[in-house]
Every structure is written in structure tokens, then in C-alpha cells.
Amino acid sequence: MQITIFQAILIGIVYYLGIIGTPWTTVLGSASLFQKPLVAGTLVGLILGRPAEGVIIGAAIQLPYIAFISAGGTVPVDPGLAGTLGTALAIAGNVDPATAITLAVPLGLLGTIIWVVHMTVDVTFVHMADKAASEGNLKKICFLHVVPPQIFVFIISVIPVMLGAYFGAEYVGNFIAMIGDKPLHVLQVIGGILPALGIAMNLRSIGRPNTLLFYLLGFILSVYLQLDVIVIAVLSFIIAYFYTQFKEGRSEGGAIL
Numbered sequence: 196m197q198i199t200i201f202q203a204i205l206i207g208i209v210y211y212l213g214i215i216g217t218p219w220t221t222v223l224g225s226a227s228l229f230q231k232p233l234v235a236g237t238l239v240g241l242i243l244g245r246p247a248e249g250v251i252i253g254a255a256i257q258l259p260y261i262a263f264i265s266a267g268g269t270v271p272v273d274p275g276l277a278g279t280l281g282t283a284l285a286i287a288g289n290v291d292p293a294t295a296i297t298l299a300v301p302l303g304l305l306g307t308i309i310w311v312v313h314m315t316v317d318v319t320f321v322h323m324a325d326k327a328a329s330e331g332n333l334k335k336i337c338f339l340h341v342v343p344p345q346i347f348v349f350i351i352s353v354i355p356v357m358l359g360a361y362f363g364a365e366y367v368g369n370f371i372a373m374i375g376d377k378p379l380h381v382l383q384v385i386g387g388i389l390p391a392l393g394i395a396m397n398l399r400s401i402g403r404p405n406t407l408l409f410y411l412l413g414f415i416l417s418v419y420l421q422l423d424v425i426v427i428a429v430l431s432f433i434i435a436y437f438y439t440q441f442k443e444g445r446s447e448g449g450a451i452l
Contacts, residue, residue, distance in 0.1 A: 196287045198243065203361035205242045206283050207353035209235055213275035214313070214352055218341060232256035232278025232299070239282040252282045255292035256299045273306020276356070283360045309351055317344050409434075 198206075212219060213229035228234050233253045240249010260274035281299025290298070320339050327335035401410045413431065416422045422430075 196243070196289065198283065198287055198360050200357075200361055202242050203357040204353065206239055206279060206360045207355075207357035209238045209242070210275055210279040210356045211349055211352040213279065214310075214348060216313075216344075217348070218345070227275075230275040230278075232260060232274050232281070235275060235278035236282035239279055240286065243283065243286050245286055248286050249282055252285045252292050252295045253278055255296055256281050259296060259300060260303070272300075272303040273310060274303055276306030276309070277303035280356050280359050280363075284363055287360075287363075309355065312351055313348050316347055320344050 209229060211217065213227045213231075213235055215227065215230070217227055229238070233250070233256075236249045236253015236256060237246065238249070240246040240253070243249070256278050257274075260272065260277065263272065263274050277299040281295060281302050284298055285292075285295035288298075320343050324336050324339040327339060401407060409431075412434075413427055416427050416430065417424075
């Protein structure tokens with residue numbers, strides 16, 4: 196499958212919207228929903244006209260990153276790039292989900308370069324904002340806080356992904372055809388193992404005393420009461436809301452509601 200230049204640009208924009216700190220899809224610098232490989236993969240599938248494959252491949256790439264957390268501004272891997280460009284190349288190369296994982300994980304490591312460049316250059320805008328603050332220029336502070344950083348991150352995120360999707364699709368397809376059945380099987384086996392790492396990390400987090408009971412409750416609702424996932428998700432939201440209100444009420448020493 197050949198990815199057109201317009202499709203490649205749209206894929207690059209999907210990746211840009213998933214970068215932490217992008218104001219259009221995040222709140223207070225939190226992780227964007229577009230950073231999730233499942234969401235990014237679905238959007239890439241829609242762009243390429245193969246939404247079902249996008250969902251399947253995006254869900255497969257999501258598994259190694261299911262316990263991903265960006266703490267203190269550090270990004271050890273980039274699930275956004277893995278999900279976006281990984282899905283695009285996997286669909287273009289007509290590979291199965293397991294092989295797509297092995298293609299996507301190295302891309303996730305390369306994505307940290309974009310993050311480091313992003314953070315390094317943004318320091319310059321902070322110093323410029325400090326100077327504007329000393330002058331009491333509030334409008335200039337707001338401008339430097341949003342416009343130049345977003346223009347810069349748009350350039351360093353959209354252009355590399357666009358080039359990778361447009362030129363890389365042909366190489367991936369040729370590479371898969373060239374390596375043969377046995378090496379391809381090895382890639383599939385590796386791709387089948389990598390999700391276990393993400394699941395194991397998630398289970399380690401679930402095993403903590405303050406979260407294990409919620410996991411057991413969800414397990415009972417699903418297995419024994421046979422409730423749908425959507426129903427369990429709604430009940431989980433309600434329980435989480437009241438649990439949060441209860442904790443805030445106890446910490447402030449006031450009423451729970």
C-alpha cells in the first residue's frame with residue numbers, strides 16, 4: 196500500500212496532537228488521549244481507509260505500553276510515535292499485529308529524541324518569557340508560552356513522521372517481502388512476548404493494597420455477574436468519583452459531599 200503525501204501529513208498531525216503539553220488535546224500538560232497507541236492507531240486506520248486494521252494494530256501496540264507513565268517530565272519511551280507511525284507502516288506493509296509490535300517498539304525509543312529536542316529548545320522561550328515578565332508585558336508572556344513552542348513542536352513532530360510514513364512504507368513492504376518466512380516468524384514471536392511486559396507492569400501496579408480491591412471488584416462484576424465492559428466502566432467512574440470525594444473530605448476534615 197502506498198501512503199499519499201496528504202495522508203502522511205495527517206498522520207504527522209495525529210502524532211503532534213498526542214505530544215504531552217499540546218494545548219489542543221491536553222489539560223495542564225497532562226498526557227493526551229491521542230498519545231495512546233489504540234487511539235492513534237484507530238485514527239491512522241481511518242486516514243488510510245482501513246479503520247478495522249488500525250484498531251487491531253493499535254490495540255496490539257498498546258499492550259507493551261499499557262502501564263506507561265511519564266513522571267517528572269521524563270519520557271523513557273514514546274507510545275505516541277510507536278502507535279502513530281508504527282500503525283501506518285504496519286498497514287502499509289500488510290503485516291500482522293505481532294510483527295507490527297516489533298516495528299513499533301524501536302520507533303517508541305526514537306521518539307524520545309523528539310521529546311528531548313522539544314524540552315531543550317523550549318527553555319529558550321522560558322527565558323524570553325522571564326524577560327517579558329520583568330518588563331511587565333503580560334501579553335508577550337502569554338504569546339511566548341503558547342505560540343512559539345507549539346510552532347516548533349509542530350515542525351519537529353509533523354515533518355519527521357510525515358517523511359517516515361511517506362517514504363518508509365515502501366521500504367517496510369520490501370523488507371517484509373525480503374526477509375522470508377523464518378525471520379518473519381521470529382519477529383512475530385518477539386512481538387508476542389513484548390505485550391507480556393506491559394501486562395506484567397500493569398499487574399504489579401494492580402497488586403498494591405489500595406488498588407487490588409478495585410481490581411477484584413471489577414473481576415467479580417465481569418466474570419460472575421457477567422456485566423458488559425461499558426457497564427463496568429460507568430460503575431467504575433461512579434465509584435472513583437465518590438472515592439475521590441471521600442478522600443478529599445477526610446483530608447480537609449470537612450464534609451464528604
